[in-house]
Amino acid sequence: MDYIFIPILFLGIVILISSIFIVKQQTAAIIERFGKFHSIRQSGLKFKIPLVDKIAGKLSLKIQQLDVIVETKTLDDVFVRLKVSVQYRVLNQKVYDAFYKLDYPHEQITSYVFDVVRAEVPKMKLDDVFVKKDDIALAVKAELNDAMLEYGFDIIKTLVTDIDPDAQVKAAMNRINAAEREKTAAQYEGDAQRILIVEKAKAEAESKRLQGQGIADQRREIARGLEESVEVLNRVGINSQEASALIVVTQHYDTLQSIGEETNSNLILLPNSPQAGSDMLNNMVASFTASNQIGEAMKNAKKKKDDENDA
Structure with a gap:
């Protein structure tokens, strides 16, 4: 009896183990019975009939991301590679459609991304592709939502995460940008120089x-000082002509004294001898006297002429 009981016990344990299975969180398991869909099991400890029920497959209900790289041409005939990231998930209430209606969802999504990108980008110039990348992403999302919702997939978001033009085009763009920056820098430098010159x-x-x-x-x-000096000299009986000459000579010798105090001075005031100073004073006094005499003579001649006219 013991020999018969042990195989039966072992078989029972195997059947019990095969009837128990675990479904992880955010996962759905599809159960088929005799090859036909039977039920969908959510997360937790689950049971099935051994040899009758079969786990046909499991679908993740988490948000997933698919990166698609598309190479196409812009309106200005520049070849460019775009990386489009599609975030999607399986709808909980449409697990059956996602499992049975579509075999390869990645290939399906990739096909739609290629179709939309190659329809939108050729309408734009390269610069517009960079500026309007969000518009491209929205167009991809709208097309995918309409197409994939039928198969139980919800498109959460699409992003154009990279735009990579041809290497030669990138080099040319870098040269253009560098030239523009140099031009701007030169303009700023010119403005700065002009401002410095004006200031x-x-x-x-x-x-x-x-x-x-x-x-x-x-x-x-x-x-004003000379005027005051002349007034002081007039008070002591020196007339204006002599006072002016004396002041000039005094300034002359003051200048000579200041020049002598400078050790490295190369300036020489001519004439600079005492006799020359005396001659200069005499000449100036004579000049002032002659000037006064000429002025008096002209005044008398004018007065005489006026008297004759009056007579």
């Missing part, structure tokens, strides 16, 4: 104006 000219003009104003103020103060 420098303004500064020089202001400096000249202030310098001229300073010289005018200096001369005004010198004139």
Whole structure:
């Protein structure tokens, strides 16, 4: 009896084990009975009839991503490779359609992506492809939603994640961009130089104006000082001509003294001898005297003429 019981017990254990199966979270198992669809089992510990029921397959209910690389040509005859990422999932209520109506969903999705991209991109120039990549992604999503919903697939999102033109085109674009940046940099540098020149000219003009104003103020103060000096000398009996000559000679010797105080000065004031200073003073006094005499003579002649006219 023991020999018969052991095989029966072993067979029972095998049948029990084969009747139990586990479905993972976010997964659906399709059960067929004698080759025909029987039921869909969700996550958890499940049972089936051994040798009668069969797990035909399992479908993930998670969001999945499929990357499709499409090579096509733009409106300006540039070959470009686009990488389109499609995020999709199987609808929980349409597991039957997803399993039985479509054998190869990846190939189906890829075909639609190729069809839409090769229909949209040839209408655009290369620059527009970069700018309007979101429009391309939306067009792909709209086409896939209409086509794949029937098979139980929901298209969550489509993204154009990479746009890769031909290598020669990229090199040309880089050269164009570099040239544009150099042009812009040159323009900015030119503007900066122009601003510096204008500001420098303004500064020089202001400096000249202030310098001229300073010289005018200096001369005004010198004139005021000379006037005061003449008034002081007049009080002690020295007339205006002699006072002016004396002031000039005094300034002459003051200048010589200041030149002598400078160790590295190359300036020489001529004439610079004492006799020359005396001669200069005498000449200036004589000049002032002669000038006064000429002025008096002209004044008398004019007065005489006026008297004759009145007579």
